[in-house]
Amino acid sequence: MNRQAKKPHVVWDPLLRVFHWTLAFFFFLAYLFESEELTMHSHAGYTVTLLILFRLVWGVIGPRHALFSDFLAPPGKVYIYLKLLFYRTAKRHIGHNPAGAAMILLLLITLLITAFTGMCLFAMEGSGPLANTFVSSWPGHVVEDIHEFFSNFTLVLIIVHVVGVLLTGLVHKENLIKAMITGEKLPDLDFPDNRPDEPHHGKNT
Numbered sequence: 001m002n003r004q005a006k007k008p009h010v011v012w013d014p015l016l017r018v019f020h021w022t023l024a025f026f027f028f029l030a031y032l033f034e035s036e037e038l039t040m041h042s043h044a045g046y047t048v049t050l051l052i053l054f055r056l057v058w059g060v061i062g063p064r065h066a067l068f069s070d071f072l073a074p075p076g077k078v079y080i081y082l083k084l085l086f087y088r089t090a091k092r093h094i095g096h097n098p099a100g101a102a103m104i105l106l107l108l109i110t111l112l113i114t115a116f117t118g119m120c121l122f123a124m125e126g127s128g129p130l131a132n133t134f135v136s137s138w139p140g141h142v143v144e145d146i147h148e149f150f151s152n153f154t155l156v157l158i159i160v161h162v163v164g165v166l167l168t169g170l171v172h173k174e175n176l177i178k179a180m181i182t183g184e185k186l187p188d189l190d191f192p193d194n195r196p197d198e199p200h201h202g203k204n205t
């Protein structure tokens with residue numbers, strides 16, 4: 001059936017879209033202003049933390065395609081999806097595909113570690129919400145190394161994320177970046193699981 005003939009549906013809700021682009025903005029703000037502008041750096045880092053906490057809640061109470069239960073897939077499915085993507089035969093997903101979902105999980109974890117270790121560094125200087133807690137006695141140079149490692153590792157993941165978005169868009173012939181701005185995607189009536197209006201059954205293969 002011709003997808004182009006179908007009316008677009010809102011797949012990414014407005015809060016999720018605002019979350020995404022503000023997260024991208026504040027990550028780069030924190031990354032680029034790391035030592036000279038520590039106030040800007042820490043505030044950007046706190047904003048990233050709040051955004052991630054919001055996303056964790058939204059993944060449980062949000063609309064269908066924001067739910068973790070809608071898109072998280074076991075490693076076997078991620079592998080099969082990547083293999084089929086390589087042969088350009090991977091099935092299109094109206095929500096996140098299994099590889100994208102794995103990347104989202106990784107990003108959320110590495111961002112949380114980066115933000116937490118940043119707050120530990122701050123606490124060692126007597127500032128921030130963790131000041132005067134057990135983290136103050138942790139070895140500063142080790143925490144700084146972990147903070148630096150995870151901020152750079154997250155940057156590498158983001159590059160892979162964007163390349164993945166472009167590649168998937170190419171294979172499925174759709175503009176995923178535009179979809180993350182407008183929220184809209186065209187339904188794929190060839191695959192019953194890809195109908196955005198269907199009630200959620202906790203699975204999107």
Ligand code: HEM
Binds near residue numbers: 023027
């Ligand atoms: C600036 C270039 C970026 C572009 C073009 C981009 C594009 C996208 C697109 C198109 C999606 C939806 C993927 C899909 O259709 O399944 C997405 C999802 C996501 N991106 Fe990005 N992204 C960018 C930067 C970032 C950055 C810097 C971060 C993290 C700091 C990030 C984290 C995420 C997360 C967590 C999701 C999942 C959205 C959700 O369901 O909450 N992205 N991105």
Ligand code: HEM
Binds near residue numbers: 031111114120122147
């Ligand atoms: C998730 C967002 C964050 C990113 C991407 C990030 C990134 C970075 C980077 C790249 C450095 C330089 C590492 C080095 O060269 O030694 C750094 C240092 C630092 N960050 Fe973060 N950070 C984030 C969040 C935070 C938060 C939330 C805080 C505190 C509230 C924080 C506090 C610090 C401190 C105190 C330093 C050491 C600065 C110095 O003395 O040179 N960071 N961060």
